[in-house]
Amino acid sequence: MRSRRVAASLAVGVSVALFASACGGGGGDSAGGAGGDGAATTISVYSTEPENPLVPSNTNEVGGGRVIDALFSYLVGYEAEDAAPYNDVAESIETTDSQNYTITLKDWTFHDGTPVTSSSFVDAWNFAAYGPNAQQNSSFFSQIQGFADVNPTDPDGESGPAEAPAPAAETMSGLQVVDDKTFTVALTAPFSVFPTTLGYSAFAPLPESFFTDQAAFEAAPIGNGPFRYVDRQPGANITVETWADFPGERKPQVGGVEFRSYASPEAGYADLVAGNLDYMEQLPPSALVGRLFEQDLAGRNSNTTYLGMNTIAFPIYDPKYADPRVRVALSMAIDRQAVSDQVYDGLRDPAAGIVPPGLDGYVDGQCGENCTYNPDRAKQLLAEAGFTGPIELTSNADGAGNQEVFQAFCISITNATGLECNFVPVPTFAEFRTTINAREATTPFRTGWSADYPSIENFLNPLYRTGASANDGEYSNPQVDALLAQGDAAPSPDAAFGFYQEAERLILQDMPTIPTFYSNTQAGWSPRMSTATTNQFRELDLITAAVSE
Incomplete structure (x- = not known):
């Protein structure tokens, strides 16, 4: 089932581009069909209240992750059907030894119109790794040379009374900007899985405005993904809209997404059955007993x-x-x-x-x-x-x-x-x-x-x-x-x-x-959804999601 594309692409001693460029959409269980007038329609998705403000390097839970994945595009993307990796923002990821990588970028911009450059990644990764910033995803950068200098080990662990020593540096020596479209990554040791990791949200780029006013960014995040931030009502919903100038090869088929928080899964399911919620990726156990969901959501459910x-x-x-x-x-x-x-x-x-x-x-x-x-x-x-x-x-x-x-x-x-x-x-x-x-x-x-x-x-x-x-x-x-x-x-x-x-x-x-x-997961969708594919990360594939009205 799992693609071996990465292993097959790597040849030590020969410089290679590790992934193919983005190509067609994903598959998997879906409602099928096309989107009609869906590009002007906002769909609603069951979610949970994010733990933290929507900063990629400090988000490692599902509620925030869903929104981050809508707002940002990464160096690497994953196919919906089997999670096979492909180059997304990256034009190429090259190595000869699985330890030293050269990454070249496609032409890309953030939602505010500023360019996505090599510094957008290097600065974001250094921010994430720097110990005093206390980012939950900091350890994803631990294999980059110089990580120990920016994130020294706490002598008695996070729960101990002693504090970690002050960092010896503010940036990792293993990251170097070559030019606006090229940067290099030097790891402490060969890590052949490294290119595959680059589709995770911790490795997202950040615009210059994040570093000049982080509070403003947290209030209205600026990404480079297929959807841009519109509004957030804490405890209720987060709304994003399709970004008309999205430079990616695959464009959303809907006009926007409302990530809706519910007091309970049962309340969300009731809305789903009534057609007042468009997608729920995990139905509550009460709907599974006797496989009730197959009756309640006849023709609009999946088990994947x-x-x-x-x-x-x-x-x-x-x-x-x-x-x-x-x-x-x-x-x-x-x-x-x-x-x-x-x-x-x-x-x-x-x-x-x-x-x-x-x-x-x-x-x-x-x-x-x-x-x-x-x-x-x-x-x-x-x-x-x-x-x-x-x-x-x-x-x-x-x-x-x-x-x-x-x-x-x-x-x-x-x-x-x-x-x-x-x-x-x-x-x-x-x-x-x-x-x-x-x-x-x-x-x-x-x-x-x-x-x-x-x-x-x-x-x-x-x-x-x-x-x-x-x-x-x-x-x-x-x-x-x-x-x-x-x-x-x-x-x-x-x-x-x-x-x-x-x-x-x-x-x-x-x-x-x-x-x-x-x-x-047993997922369900509303009658108006014509395409609803659950990807290998238990999320609705927002690129192919479409409605019939």
């Missing part, structure tokens, strides 16, 4: 897989969950198939690892018995660890199906171990993430990961490397770090697989997060 994982993370910095035996025991206490049958009508596949199927290098069954329902072994491990409970699980309440599935997890844990388990919801995603980012969580919490780019590396480094940007539980294992570094430095993606696979096995022995389900 995508590159994502559902997990439960532990605050390993809390002594209660520092013992891996406790974490493994709780994994063994969850009957994944029974929960899927009860909550999702069997539409979720139990996870047996932390890398989803569909990616090159995926290995089935990596978790082994640690992800197999075994009440007796769970009780034995808890007794050995001296763990007596009670147990609380937490999640945001405004996410589709979170309450139902976490209540089911707790019932399974109690039935398996005899310990009291309760679900304690947090009202909104923003509140939920604020606690996690502050390292103030005291209970296991819902986590999930949708691919930023199509590589198994993306399901390991950002989540489980020591100090990584999305390592919410502060997991650390020097052996895992070493294996990940070896995988990063391998001469090709295929050569890296063995290191990444071994790292995954070690992580699953420590169980810093419990894999619960591989990701697939």
Whole structure:
């Protein structure tokens, strides 16, 4: 299923353009048809309130990510059908050794009419990496030479009392502007996956105005993507409109998008059924029971897989969950198939690892018995660890199906171990993430990961490397770090697989997060939508989205 375009394009010792230029649209499950008068129409999309202002380098959650992806175009894009990468803003990405890259840009502008130049990328990346700016995606730049100078290591981690030393530099030595259309990137070691990563929002360019007035940018973001910012009503919606001067080869078929926040997934679903909401990428469990959605949304629904994982993370910095035996025991206490049958009508596949199927290098069954329902072994491990409970699980309440599935997890844990388990919801995603980012969580919490780019590396480094940007539980294992570094430095993606696979096995022995389900999604759309394609990142493909009116 997964394209091997990147690996096939790279030849060490020969300068090559790594990706082809942008070509036709994506595929996947869709409503089919053409857009008619849709270019003048704004469509509404179910969303959640973003955690932070809409700055690409500080956005790593779904609610903000949807909007960022509409506002910005990146060096690399991904096909909707299979996430295969292609050059977007980049004219070419060339290397001879997988460590030193030369990037050439196409003619492109920002929404304010100013040009997208090499400095637009270099300055944005340096801002993202600079430690005092505290950007959540800073670690995505850690392989660029000079990152350690701008983002020195905190001696006792983010939650410790000591402060990180002052940076020795303000910019990374590995980034150099050659001219307005060309810049070079020098990495600390070969990283063959690097070109594939460049379609993630952390690597977006920023206009000069961001650096002169960041507050004004946050109030009205200026991007270079197919849609430009119009308005935001906190807690209600964010509206963008199609940018008439968009220089990309593929143009939107609708006039704009309203990213609409709801108090609950059920409220959004009710609007969807009534035709008052145009698209919802994940239907609530109440619609899945008995596959009710197939009746409610006859002819306007889909059931597709995508590159994502559902997990439960532990605050390993809390002594209660520092013992891996406790974490493994709780994994063994969850009957994944029974929960899927009860909550999702069997539409979720139990996870047996932390890398989803569909990616090159995926290995089935990596978790082994640690992800197999075994009440007796769970009780034995808890007794050995001296763990007596009670147990609380937490999640945001405004996410589709979170309450139902976490209540089911707790019932399974109690039935398996005899310990009291309760679900304690947090009202909104923003509140939920604020606690996690502050390292103030005291209970296991819902986590999930949708691919930023199509590589198994993306399901390991950002989540489980020591100090990584999305390592919410502060997991650390020097052996895992070493294996990940070896995988990063391998001469090709295929050569890296063995290191990444071994790292995954070690992580699953420590169980810093419990894999619960591989990701697939049941999406729905309104009767007026003539094309509604869910891409491999569980987002509506806004380029091909079209309406019939």
